[in-house]
Amino acid sequence: MNFERYPWLKDLTTADALREIAKARRQYQSQGAFLFPYFIRPDVLEKCCSEARAQESEAFTTDDHHTAYLGPQNCNYPENSVVNHKMKTQVASIAYDELPHESSLASLYNDETLLRLISLIVQKELFLSDDPLGCCSINVFRPGYHHSFHFDESEFSTTLMLQDAADTDSGLFQYTDPLRQSASDPALADVAAIVQAYDHMNEPPHGGFHEHDAAHRAPTLHTLDFRPGTLSLFSGSRSLHRVTQVRGSRSRLVAVLTLATQPGFRNSVVVQKLFWGRSVSG
Numbered sequence: 205m206n207f208e209r210y211p212w213l214k215d216l217t218t219a220d221a222l223r224e225i226a227k228a229r230r231q232y233q234s235q236g237a238f239l240f241p242y243f244i245r246p247d248v249l250e251k252c253c254s255e256a257r258a259q260e261s262e263a264f265t266t267d268d269h270h271t272a273y274l275g276p277q278n279c280n281y282p283e284n285s286v287v288n289h290k291m292k293t294q295v296a297s298i299a300y301d302e303l304p305h306e307s308s309l310a311s312l313y314n315d316e317t318l319l320r321l322i323s324l325i326v327q328k329e330l331f332l333s334d335d336p337l338g339c340c341s342i343n344v345f346r347p348g349y350h351h352s353f354h355f356d357e358s359e360f361s362t363t364l365m366l367q368d369a370a371d372t373d374s375g376l377f378q379y380t381d382p383l384r385q386s387a388s389d390p391a392l393a394d395v396a397a398i399v400q401a402y403d404h405m406n407e408p409p410h411g412g413f414h415e416h417d418a419a420h421r422a423p424t425l426h427t428l429d430f431r432p433g434t435l436s437l438f439s440g441s442r443s444l445h446r447v448t449q450v451r452g453s454r455s456r457l458v459a460v461l462t463l464a465t466q467p468g469f470r471n472s473v474v475v476q477k478l479f480w481g482r483s484v485s486g
């Protein structure tokens with residue numbers, strides 16, 4: 205961690221630390237995201253990047269179609285509903301067990317301060333994931349890859365940008381303000397308006413979305429100022445988001461640090477196979 209930039213991280217009980225944490229919490233609540241630029245020192249960032257680059261060609265690729273809700277087709281909604289609209293995603297992922305033995309990224313993930321910091325911001329007791337593949341993995345967006353609009357299943361995610369796309373107008377992480385408070389609220393009009401307005405990678409249903417209402421303005425789409433070394437805390441279950449198609453000569457590499465609200469969390473066999481092409485019980 206970068207104690208030069210964030211000296212208060214050395215002791216999270218000081219008044220300084222509590223003030224910074226309260227500020228982060230307010231922003232995370234209202235905007236769905238909070239960023240720590242230069243969260244790790246440049247030398248550690250370089251080590252994490254070299255580890256990722258050494259493994260990126262091995263990373264298993266998911267090449268799939270999913271809805272914004274990542275669920276199966278739902279026959280309670282018409283075929284042209286945004287609930288049933290499938291969009292293409294291509295992303296590869298380096299599993300935790302593919303990181304080197306003394307991995308700098310794994311050390312960051314296992315650092316108690318990180319766990320306590322995020323717990324304090326989201327105001328929940330959190331635990332490291334026990335998943336042997338997904339606890340701390342690296343998303344690899346090779347040139348041409350993109351991740352279409354979706355809500356995450358997990359309440360929030362903690363990610364660290366390691367290497368951005370060579371074309372810095374590509375591989376962008378884009379998101380809306382929080383659109384819903386719980387997974388039972390589909391925010392249909394907003395989701396249909398966003399997909400209609402911004403998704404040019406997938407064909408909309410013939411005749412438009414069932415929920416399309418010309419009078420309903422699409423919520424604003426923000427672009428996260430997500431640079432190498434920046435740690436992001438993001439409320440992926442509330443904010444609709446995507447990663448735009450990567451262009452240029454190098455892959456976009458983003459570490460995903462999974463923090464769970466229950467001890468002993470593991471991904472399902474289905475999710476392990478989807479993202480890493482195999483299942484490991486640990």
Ligand SMILES: O=C(O)CCC(=O)C(=O)O
Nearest residue numbers: 343351356363377447458
């Ligand atoms: O690579 C990223 O920045 C995050 C991608 C994403 O939305 C996800 O993995 O669910």
Ligand SMILES: [Fe+2]
Nearest residue numbers: 355356440445
């Ligand atoms: Fe996501």
